[in-house]
Amino acid sequence: MSRLRAPARSIHPARTEMVRGIGPWSGLVLAVVVGVVMYDAAPTWQGRWVAVSDVLREYGIVFGVPLALAAGCWQGGRERRRGFGELAATLPRSTLRRLLLAAAPAALWPAAGYLGAAAGSSLAAWPYVSGGRPYPSLVLADAVAIASAGVLGFVAGRLTPWRLTAPLLALVSYITLISTYADNPRQWLNPAALHHYFWDRPVWWFGPAAMVWTGGLAAAALLALAARRRAVAVLPLAAACTAAVVLVQTGNGLWRADPAASRLVCDDGTPQVCVSAVDKALLPEVSAALAGLNGKLRGIPGAPARWVSGPGAPGTGMYWLGGTRITELGVTSTTPPPGDAQLPSPYEAAVRGRIADPAAYAHSAVT
DSSP states (O other): HHHHHHHOOOOHHHHHHHEEEEHHHHHHHHHHHHHHHHHHHHGGTTTTTHHHHHHHHHHHHHHHHHHHHHHHHHHHHHHHHHHHHHHHHHHOOOOOHHHHHHHHHHHHHHHHHHHHHHHHHHHHHHHHHGGGGHHHHHHHHHHHHHHHHHHHHHHHHHHHTTTTTTHHHHHHHHHHHHHHOOSSGGGGTTTOOOOOTTTEEEEEEHHHHHHHHHHHHHHHHHHHOOOOGGGGGGHHHHHHHHHHHHHHHHGHHHHHHHHHSSSSESSSSSSSEEGGGGGGGGGHHHHHHHHHHHHTTOOOOOOOSSEETTSSTTTTSOOOEEEEEGGTTTOOOOOOOEEEOOOOOOOHETTTEEEHHHHHHHHHOOO
């Protein structure tokens, strides 16, 4: 008597959607592109967590959002281009569930590719960062923005299945992202907005608010397209608008002075060499680079009492009092302590935790 064969295990539709089509390729392309660009720009971010966040956001969002929009748009127009609309309407699943399954690859794969590149960049920066901590909430907010772009692209593809919609949508989004860096409160609605002060830290709710802003827009668009009661789309839309108002009204206050990062760390030489805490790992390198110059300056009238690099250095226009920028306290003019001389940023002269050219760095201190 022959043995009965066990019935073959059916493959879940979600798995089929996730492993086929444009989704996996979009995630792989984004991970490779961001990884290569981050590797090439490593000297500009490898020593400070704020720089890691800025450069990741600059390249990850600027490349990731247009890519996710295009992938989602192509995925969304697939059924209408292939004439599967009537057949899909006969399936027992609800329209919303079916569209969620179809949109998932274009939303999740690019976000996963970005998270992979972000994780690799953080590991590459870890040995060379002197202090502070990474900002995982901002990385997650960027991933949500990329996933939301995939959903919005999917909705656009469902409504306009024209083949050129995807590249046009990607082009428009790219131009929009790179043209809204203006220094005004509305810039923080742009997921690619950057912050260039290395001695600041984001408020704890910045990342979650950014997730509500971009995620709420995507959820509202998808519900308006596919929900049985389209009025429910008002709820995520209201949440997104509330988050947008909070972000715009807070403006540059989304980043606050970080006393732990801005405090000075000094050696015991004469003259003293002082750097900000975010660069304290470079202090031995800086002291060694200036050793010859300091030896020549000892005993000379008018020689600096200490070299200072960071927010308290002369000429930077950023002086600190109790961990708060004096400009934030309403003081318009200050003078540095007597005897202080500005020291070039060791971060800009360092490559992977070492001053690349000590002689040139020492020369730049007196020119």
